[in-house]
Amino acid sequence: MIEILVVDAQGLMLEGLRTILELEPDFRVVGTAKTPKEALQRCEALAPQVVVMDIPDPCTEQVDAIKAMKERHVGIVVVALSCHNTNNCVLGTLSAGADSFLLKDSPSEDLVRAVRVGLMGGVSLSPPVARRVVDQLRCLSETGALPMKGDTPLEISLTEREIDVLRLVAQGLSNREIGEALYITEGTVKNHVSSVCRKLGARDRTQIAVWAWKHAIMHKGCLG
Secondary structure, X not given: OEEEEEEOOOHHHHHHHHHHHOXXXXXXXEEEEOOHHHHHHHHHHHOOOXXXXXXXXXXXXXXXXXXXXXXXXXXXXXXXXXXXXXXXXXXHHHHHOOOEEEEOOOOXXXXXXXXXXXXXXXXXEOHHHXXXXXXXXXXXXXXXXXXXXXXXXXXOOOOHHHHHHHHHHHOOOOHHHHHHHHOXXXXXXXXXXXXXXXXXXXXXXXXXXXXXXXXXXXXXXXXX
């Protein structure tokens, strides 16, 4: 059974989310909370595997709560839900450690998928949010803030060529464009992308881009 904590300031939203989630036979909502402080207390008491959290704008308290959850509860998955597709909400929440970010007009099956994907180590983003992340990655690339050779976390062993490919994928280039930039064949690029996906536990190019962003944002960037 997948145990879930739901966090939202509005009672109707809490009940609606509970209903959606508990339609899944292996989902169980073990508790609800209306504030980030209450959510942290519920996490301590209930030890949920997943937290589904509303992200308002501004979201300072929610961002701090997500950081605390990630520090105190190893392996906990945070799925962010928001009406706001802004840099402050999206980038702040993801940099705090949220595993997914969905807009509240997403279909209910996207929420269910985000919970399952998160438990498998994946990332789920609503399409407009993914677009914002990719645009931000381009900005980071232009400022030189994307990871350079040798700058990847120690637990991830990428070759120099894989890092080259990672940076170009994060800029939104196609396999053909990457091949032309690196003077290698498109087939070789595909092999490198597959290898990077495997090493990062990513399902697709968007998840690669998210990983690059989350490991570059602490250098310098374009938050605004």
